[in-house]
């Protein structure tokens with residue numbers, strides 16, 4: 001039965017024309033996805049509608065997480081799209097294990113809840129959202145701290161990872177992956193895994209290129225998925241500091257946007273796709289949703305433009321993660337092993 005609420009858009013993009021990346025299993029993942037984190041102020045229903053709009057214009061990759069609080073509504077959108085002819089195997093659906101569900105037995109429970117909410121029988125990719133079990137309530141301020149917060153403990157991470165591996169064994173999840181990791185932590189994880197991480201989700205935009213970690217992922221057959229690809233202009237207050245820079249106002253980005261007659265956000269997405277990461281831009285605006293996908297299929301940036309963007313990295317991390325700090329931690333840099341050594345409690 002055709003739905004009046006879901007139809008393939010006449011002006012959409014042919015999903016076959018969107019660049020694809022290959023995971024270590026040989027499975028394909030679309031080279032652009034839709035983000036679904038509403039930054040604490042977008043309405044969950046609007047985000048679920050954005051998922052429908054995205055699929056209707058050709059997106060086949062949706063980036064979800066239980067902590068975004070909207071999987072039950074996104075599930076309705078996915079269900080409707082599939083009822084109207086989109087096949088499950090055409091979609092690539094990611095979700096993430098939240099920090100308060102790392103404990104023994106919790107991973108299966110969390111995955112089962114996500115599958116129920118998304119109305120799916122399996123996920124294509126399930127990520128450990130953060131490498132710490134540190135909890136924060138939705139919408140808390142930047143100074144909020146979990147009194148039980150701890151630094152990275154590799155043995156505990158591996159206990160969580162073993163549970164992730166069992167989800168693959170059980171057929172509930174096709175791939176597992178990491179998020180918000182560092183090279184130091186990934187070195188240990190790669191040493192100890194039975195099932196390889198297929199992807200690492202990490203902050204990536206022109207002012208925060210994380211070149212060493214990006215290369216490390218590629219060298220180790222881990223697909224880099226880039227969050228905040230346009231610099232997350234509406235991110236929550238807890239993720240803003242005075243020194244943050246704005247990618248879409250950078251003169252290099254703006255001048256390329258002028259040449260192409262597009263919004264600077266589009267230049268950031270093109271750069272991401274051409275560099276080799278998978279951007280997952282968020283939007284609830286139908287025109288933005290379409291143009292963010294279409295731009296991966298037309299008018300590539302020139303070699304000189306790619307080089308010019310390579311030169312504007314400001315090492316400006318936007319999602320610093322202060323709310324995950326443990327007692328005694330110096331500051332947010334402790335979360336990111338800046339000197340190549342894992343910080344301990």
Ligand SMILES: NC(=O)c1ccc[n+]([C@@H]2O[C@H](COP(=O)([O-])OP(=O)(O)OC[C@H]3O[C@@H](n4cnc5c(N)ncnc54)[C@H](OP(=O)(O)O)[C@@H]3O)[C@@H](O)[C@H]2O)c1
Pocket residue numbers: 034035036037038063064129179180201202226227228229230231232233234235263265266280281282283284285288289291292319
């Ligand atoms: N793994 C993690 O820990 C983690 C952390 C953060 C984010 N993420 C994921 O990454 C996704 C993306 O990150 P994000 O949402 O923070 O940042 P983002 O995608 O860089 O920025 C989203 C913002 O950019 C605007 N925008 C998007 N396309 C545009 C266009 N073509 N023209 C003008 N404005 C445009 C959107 O506004 P409009 O709605 O007005 O278009 C929205 O406010 C999230 O939704 C989430 O799925 C993961």
